[in-house]
Amino acid sequence: MMGEKSVRRLAAAGAVLGLLLMLAGALLIKLSSLSALPDHALLRGVLAGRKVILILGAALTGASVYAGNIAVQGRRRLSGFFPYLLILPAMIFLVLFVLYPILNVIYMSFFKGSVLNPTKSFVGLKNYMALANKSAFIISVRNTFFYAVFFVSLVVLFALLMAVWLFDDRKLNKFAQTAIFTPHLIATVSCAFIWRWIMDFNDYGLLNTVLGIFGVAPVPWLESSKTAMWAIIIMNVWKNIGYYALILIAAMKSIPAEIYEAAILDNASRTKRFFRITLPMISPQLFVTLILLTIGSFNVFDSVNAMTQGGPGSSTEVIARFIYLFAFGNANSLGQGCAAAVFLMSIQLVLTAAYFRLLARRVHYQ
Amino acid sequence: MAGIEFRNICKAFGLVKVIENLNLTIEDGKFTVLVGPSGCGKTTLLRIIAGIGPATSGECLMDGKDITDLEPARRGIAMVFQNYALYPTMNVRENIVFGLKNIGMPREKRDALVREYSGIVDLLDQLHKSPSQLSGGQRQRVALARAMVKTPKVFLMDEPLSNLDAKLRVQMRGELIELQKRLGATFVYVTHDQVEAMSMADTIVLMNKGRIQQKGSPEEIYDDPNNVFTAQFIGTPPMNLLEMENGCRLGYRPEAIALMRVSPGAGYCPAGEIVTREMLGAETHYKVRMAQGDVMVKSLDKGFAAGERVHVCVPLERMFFFDAQGDRLRPGQREYDACRRLMGGA
Numbered sequence: 001m002m003g004e005k006s007v008r009r010l011a012a013a014g015a016v017l018g019l020l021l022m023l024a025g026a027l028l029i030k031l032s033s034l035s036a037l038p039d040h041a042l043l044r045g046v047l048a049g050r051k052v053i054l055i056l057g058a059a060l061t062g063a064s065v066y067a068g069n070i071a072v073q074g075r076r077r078l079s080g081f082f083p084y085l086l087i088l089p090a091m092i093f094l095v096l097f098v099l100y101p102i103l104n105v106i107y108m109s110f111f112k113g114s115v116l117n118p119t120k121s122f123v124g125l126k127n128y129m130a131l132a133n134k135s136a137f138i139i140s141v142r143n144t145f146f147y148a149v150f151f152v153s154l155v156v157l158f159a160l161l162m163a164v165w166l167f168d169d170r171k172l173n174k175f176a177q178t179a180i181f182t183p184h185l186i187a188t189v190s191c192a193f194i195w196r197w198i199m200d201f202n203d204y205g206l207l208n209t210v211l212g213i214f215g216v217a218p219v220p221w222l223e224s225s226k227t228a229m230w231a232i233i234i235m236n237v238w239k240n241i242g243y244y245a246l247i248l249i250a251a252m253k254s255i256p257a258e259i260y261e262a263a264i265l266d267n268a269s270r271t272k273r274f275f276r277i278t279l280p281m282i283s284p285q286l287f288v289t290l291i292l293l294t295i296g297s298f299n300v301f302d303s304v305n306a307m308t309q310g311g312p313g314s315s316t317e318v319i320a321r322f323i324y325l326f327a328f329g330n331a332n333s334l335g336q337g338c339a340a341a342v343f344l345m346s347i348q349l350v351l352t353a354a355y356f357r358l359l360a361r362r363v364h365y366q
Numbered sequence: 367m368a369g370i371e372f373r374n375i376c377k378a379f380g381l382v383k384v385i386e387n388l389n390l391t392i393e394d395g396k397f398t399v400l401v402g403p404s405g406c407g408k409t410t411l412l413r414i415i416a417g418i419g420p421a422t423s424g425e426c427l428m429d430g431k432d433i434t435d436l437e438p439a440r441r442g443i444a445m446v447f448q449n450y451a452l453y454p455t456m457n458v459r460e461n462i463v464f465g466l467k468n469i470g471m472p473r474e475k476r477d478a479l480v481r482e483y484s485g486i487v488d489l490l491d492q493l494h495k496s497p498s499q500l501s502g503g504q505r506q507r508v509a510l511a512r513a514m515v516k517t518p519k520v521f522l523m524d525e526p527l528s529n530l531d532a533k534l535r536v537q538m539r540g541e542l543i544e545l546q547k548r549l550g551a552t553f554v555y556v557t558h559d560q561v562e563a564m565s566m567a568d569t570i571v572l573m574n575k576g577r578i579q580q581k582g583s584p585e586e587i588y589d590d591p592n593n594v595f596t597a598q599f600i601g602t603p604p605m606n607l608l609e610m611e612n613g614c615r616l617g618y619r620p621e622a623i624a625l626m627r628v629s630p631g632a633g634y635c636p637a638g639e640i641v642t643r644e645m646l647g648a649e650t651h652y653k654v655r656m657a658q659g660d661v662m663v664k665s666l667d668k669g670f671a672a673g674e675r676v677h678v679c680v681p682l683e684r685m686f687f688f689d690a691q692g693d694r695l696r697p698g699q700r701e702y703d704a705c706r707r708l709m710g711g712a
Contacts (some may be wrong), residue, residue: 099423261418265416266465267468267469277455
């Protein structure tokens with residue numbers, strides 16, 4: 001039998017070797033795209049096997065970490081650099097796909113350039129200054145805030161109402177829960193098209209037809225700058241209620257029935273029971289819901305792009321669309337798009353921090 | 367103060383009938399314990415009184431007034447739940463005061479009551495804490511204070527001691543008895559623990575499968591059981607039961623037995639062998655294997671050893687007879703005389 005220590009050493013060595021192989025494979029893949037390479041038989045051979053090297057490296061890393069993990073199971077504490085090695089794969093992905101892109105966007109926001117050549121010339125803070133003077137950007141920020149405020153509050157409000165309404169275990173409620181959850185499963189773009197049809201102004205609009213029955217004149221939902229943003233808000237609220245209602249229902253089901261019974265015996269009315277018991281006891285889930293919704297609402301893009309493309313005029317232009325247009329649409333404005341992205345991220349950071357600062361105290365954890 | 371009366375109470379959960387046609391009177395100002403194995407309907411009965419689990423049919427009266435359809439909060443009752451059901455998001459003071467606030471009691475009066483009752487349960491210095499910071503015993507006392515502060519006519523308690531450790535349970539048992547005497551209110555207490563029932567009750571209501579098996583003082587229930595179920599449920603170890611030749615059953619309590627090494631020659635004294643011996647300090651429990659079956663013996667004499675041959679002697683006046691259905695046979699009944707003759711009586 002091999003000692004545990006030697007197994008760990010072996011596993012560590014295997015993992016490091018695997019990581020080196022992965023790195024080499026990635027480098028080779030990058031190299032192969034360059035044309036000016038010396039023609040050499042060995043290099044050609046190594047280049048041909050570049051994907052195999054990458055996959056082998058990944059497999060070796062995985063196997064080593066797995067074997068090492070098994071070898072140390074049952075031990076209370078890991079020591080030395082081995083525990084860091086165990087979380088290394090996850091950290092690599094985090095750095096590669098989260099940290100690096102964020103830093104890269106901040107870096108690019110100081111340059112003038114295009115997608116093909118992002119860092120053509122350094123301009124310092126000029127991109128940010130340009131944003132401040134751009135009416136298109138200011139309008140998109142204003143629209144995004146308008147959207148976020150109403151989207152978040154309406155989803156929270158209706159999800160809560162739905163959760164209260166659908167709380168009891170009845171067959172009808174089970175069906176209704178499934179029904180209001182379904183939109184969450186449909187792609188936003190598909191939902192957008194469904195709602196474009198529902199809100200159609202001309203001939204086939206379901207909404208206007210129904211309103212017509214009650215004698216309401218047809219409303220140009222998507223064609224008027226007064227209602228277009230509301231149309232997008234309504235669509236997104238409709239799409240999200242079910243999901244968040246489900247989270248809140250689950251939270252409410254975890255409240256013991258005796259607490260409500262005690263409250264009934266304590267003469268607490270329905271409203272009082274809701275505000276003094278239900279609401280405080282689902283506050284952790286409500287808090288998470290609020291943060292997720294707020295961050296998500298500032299990223300709104302696909303529904304706008306599919307329903308109005310920012311129009312009519314610029315009445316539904318949002319920050320994410322501004323980023324998209326300036327980063328990939330216009331020539332040499334990638335830096336401005338990046339600056340807008342940095343701005344958007346800062347808003348989300350500040351808001352999340354504010355939530356924690358102002359609300360976390362009132363959240364009750366069991 | 368209030369007595370409670372059940373008239374033809376039925377309760378079904380879906381198709382399962384838990385209680386059928388139950389009639390019961392709970393006396394005013396007494397400590398009544400509903401006891402029985404789990405699923406016997408005792409908690410269901412308590413919830414009917416509270417109004418949080420109304421009966422399917424029948425009437426519930428308090429002080430002679432029909433409260434069957436009265437709102438729970440207007441019944442003048444307070445309930446202590448098995449897991450206390452404290453409001454986790456409120457601190458101790460808010461927990462106690464919640465019911466008073468809801469009836470719009472002015473602040474000064476509320477504060478005075480909170481001080482008084484949290485003093486009684488010794489929680490004055492814990493008022494600002496949240497329930498999660500308290501120990502099991504303290505939570506229990508918060509639940510008690512929350513009930514007392516409403517000065518109810520009836521206290522309902524659903525196994526309030528079952529979550530406490532053994533030592534604290536014994537201590538709280540005494541405190542509850544004292545509390546009832548001091549308040550003079552009607553206590554309805556649910557438990558599955560016969561020791562709790564015997565030690566606390568003025569009146570025991572023993573239930574099984576939705577039926578009342580027997581109602582009476584602890585002495586009556588113990589000394590004069592109506593049926594085999596009561597005889598075996600109350601008492602540790604339970605009453606010994608042996609089949610008789612005529613199909614009836616003979617019963618006697620473990621402490622009614624005198625163990626003898628030599629048969630006295632007359633009376634009921636079958637021979638057997640001691641199988642196990644449990645020394646509990648003041649008393650010793652022996653299990654004796656006889657031809658008729660095993661019996662438990664509770665004796666002050668710890669001098670017998672396992673494996674020893676003994677005689678199990680029981681005087682005639684400490685024997686109980688039950689018919690084949692498990693009902694008690696009493697003097698005057700023909701079967702009773704037959705059984706008595708079989709045991710050597712005149």
